[in-house]
Amino acid sequence: MAEACVIVGANMAGASAAETLRRSGYAGAITLLGAEPELPYERPPLSKEWLRGSTPTAKLHPRDAAFYAEQRITLRTGTRAVALDTARQVLTLEDGSTLPWDHLVLATGTVPRTLNIPGADLPGIHLLRTLADGRAIQAELQAGRRLVVIGAGFIGAEMAASARSMGLTVTVLEVLPVPLRRVLGDELGQIYADLHRAHGVDMRLGTGVAAFMGDDRVTAVLTDQGERIACDLVVVGVGVRPATDWLADSGVALENGVLTDQYCATNIPGVVAAGDVANWWHPLYGTRMRLEHFDNALKQGAAAARTLLGQREEYVPIPYFWSDQYDVHMQYLGYAATWDRIIYRGDVVGYDGSVWYMRGDVPQAALLLNRQREMVTARRLLAARAAVDSTGLADPNHDLRTLLA
Numbered sequence: 001m002a003e004a005c006v007i008v009g010a011n012m013a014g015a016s017a018a019e020t021l022r023r024s025g026y027a028g029a030i031t032l033l034g035a036e037p038e039l040p041y042e043r044p045p046l047s048k049e050w051l052r053g054s055t056p057t058a059k060l061h062p063r064d065a066a067f068y069a070e071q072r073i074t075l076r077t078g079t080r081a082v083a084l085d086t087a088r089q090v091l092t093l094e095d096g097s098t099l100p101w102d103h104l105v106l107a108t109g110t111v112p113r114t115l116n117i118p119g120a121d122l123p124g125i126h127l128l129r130t131l132a133d134g135r136a137i138q139a140e141l142q143a144g145r146r147l148v149v150i151g152a153g154f155i156g157a158e159m160a161a162s163a164r165s166m167g168l169t170v171t172v173l174e175v176l177p178v179p180l181r182r183v184l185g186d187e188l189g190q191i192y193a194d195l196h197r198a199h200g201v202d203m204r205l206g207t208g209v210a211a212f213m214g215d216d217r218v219t220a221v222l223t224d225q226g227e228r229i230a231c232d233l234v235v236v237g238v239g240v241r242p243a244t245d246w247l248a249d250s251g252v253a254l255e256n257g258v259l260t261d262q263y264c265a266t267n268i269p270g271v272v273a274a275g276d277v278a279n280w281w282h283p284l285y286g287t288r289m290r291l292e293h294f295d296n297a298l299k300q301g302a303a304a305a306r307t308l309l310g311q312r313e314e315y316v317p318i319p320y321f322w323s324d325q326y327d328v329h330m331q332y333l334g335y336a337a338t339w340d341r342i343i344y345r346g347d348v349v350g351y352d353g354s355v356w357y358m359r360g361d362v363p364q365a366a367l368l369l370n371r372q373r374e375m376v377t378a379r380r381l382l383a384a385r386a387a388v389d390s391t392g393l394a395d396p397n398h399d400l401r402t403l404l405a
């Protein structure tokens with residue numbers, strides 16, 4: 001009998017794995033299982049142009065249903081896997097049925113964290129992960145309404161920017177002293193705090209949430225400093241966790257996601273993982289990482305599929321993500337868990353420059369603000385992992401390409 005590959009998680013990483021398998025000649029059956037009732041779709045516009053109504057929903061889907069049929073990929077939406085038996089090579093689905101596999105891709109992504117505080121389940125309080133979440137928020141975004149965003153990570157910051165540009169009154173509560181701190185650090189986080197304030201966001205830093213108030217829907221947020229902020233709706237963006245609960249007893253090694261090696265292979269033969277759920281060994285950086293980036297989901301899905309096809313290629317990308325807030329297009333390349341100094345190039349506080357996170361003279365990561373034109377060279381500089389002339393790097397009139405040598 002021909003082999004069968006089952007992919008759990010029908011979004012970017014899963015769809016990319018399915019497509020790569022088929023295009024690279026996988027002859028067996030391919031089943032793409034997705035808990036959501038949607039065709040695979042791009043989440044990034046959910047906090048940006050789609051939320052503001054300037055992108056139709058149909059444009060979120062890179063492929064239509066006919067594509068999966070043509071590729072002989074059986075797409076089963078609205079179908080959740082609830083257990084995995086790695087010894088018998090069988091999945092159990094939510095309806096109690098089972099599905100055998102010879103190869104398995106784990107691409108279940110992440111689920112948003114929720115707040116366990118009084119009033120957290122009141123109507124009018126939203127998370128933003130899925131298209132369904134986006135639709136519920138979109139229906140509530142009317143100019144003049146008062147939005148409170150909890151958490152100034154990327155989702156919260158983009159949510160605040162979109163709502164401001166739609167004419168809502170926006171308050172952001174963030175327990176840390178600056179927004180986006182975990183990735184950008186304090187200096188750049190401050191630049192983003194200034195950006196939001198310049199657009200009229202009431203940015204309350206160092207402030208947490210103690211409770212939500214209201215009878216039949218949320219009408220106010222109580223801060224941990226005892227202040228009551230009246231509101232019409234709330235969006236909670238306090239991070240995500242890997243969607244691995246269903247794998248707890250499976251024998252698949254888990255730690256901050258599904259553990260894999262540099263080939264995206266798990267500890268179980270024939271089982272690979274990719275996308276937001278995968279915590280993999282990155283040989284270039286000599287560390288494990290689990291990225292929550294669109295670009296990684298696409299590339300790692302394809303890399304995991306290649307491993308199943310027997311092509312032994314290490315997965316060694318230069319991490320990349322972007323964020324759009326107001327008219328600032330940010331691109332972040334590389335990986336810098338720590339750095340010992342930051343080099344500014346160009347007019348960073350005017351949102352037209354780049355920031356280089358350095359260890360000694362070796363750039364670890366680069367943040368480009370409205371500098372798409374420097375992206376290709378920045379990627380090459382980061383991939384080289386070599387010392388650069390930091391005076392030249394700091395000088396915006398010095399061509400970046402000359403630093404490559």
Ligand SMILES: Cc1cc2nc3c(=O)[nH]c(=O)nc-3n(C[C@H](O)[C@H](O)[C@H](O)COP(=O)(O)OP(=O)(O)OC[C@H]3O[C@@H](n4cnc5c(N)ncnc54)[C@H](O)[C@@H]3O)c2cc1C
Nearest residue numbers: 009011012013035043044081109275276292293294297321
């Ligand atoms: C609002 C928003 C904005 C974003 N903006 C950006 C951006 O600007 N730039 C950027 O780089 N990244 C951005 N991201 C992150 C990016 O969307 C993710 O990195 C990407 O979606 C990860 O893809 P994935 O396929 O690994 O996981 P997911 O997209 O999470 O897909 C996993 C799928 O698996 C399904 N699933 C889970 N468990 C099961 C199960 N047991 N059985 C069956 N199916 C299951 C889930 O329902 C889900 O559909 C954004 C994310 C959000 C939510």
